[in-house]
Amino acid sequence: xxFQAYLDNVELQTGKTPNDFIALATAKGFGSxxxxxxxxxxLKQDHSLGHGHAxxxxxxxxxxxxxxxxxxxxxTTHSDDSDVLRLDGIKSKEA
Numbered sequence: 001x002x003f004q005a006y007l008d009n010v011e012l013q014t015g016k017t018p019n020d021f022i023a024l025a026t027a028k029g030f031g032s033x034x035x036x037x038x039x040x041x042x043l044k045q046d047h048s049l050g051h052g053h054a055x056x057x058x059x060x061x062x063x064x065x066x067x068x069x070x071x072x073x074x075x076t077t078h079s080d081d082s083d084v085l086r087l088d089g090i091k092s093k094e095a
Contacts, residue, residue: 002080006056017089018060025061
């Protein structure tokens with residue numbers, strides 16, 4: 001599953017876009033300097049995310065939309081189309 005697919009699945013499960021989670025995390029005091037484990041714990045407890053989905057969202061909360069180019073168009077299971085993730089939701093893709 002691509003990184004973007006993880007984010008899209010979180011949105012389908014929760015109704016919240018990655019940008020929504022970034023705003024919620026910021027309001028709780030989480031950001032780039034926060035410990036990943038603390039963010040993951042919050043996402044699991046308060047938003048019922050599984051570990052993999054919480055890890056993906058924690059990465060976005062800490063690092064923004066940019067990801068490593070390692071899997072971009074790699075043809076593997078984890079291949080993404082771009083090294084920049086779409087954070088404004090599934091509907092933005094459809095537009």
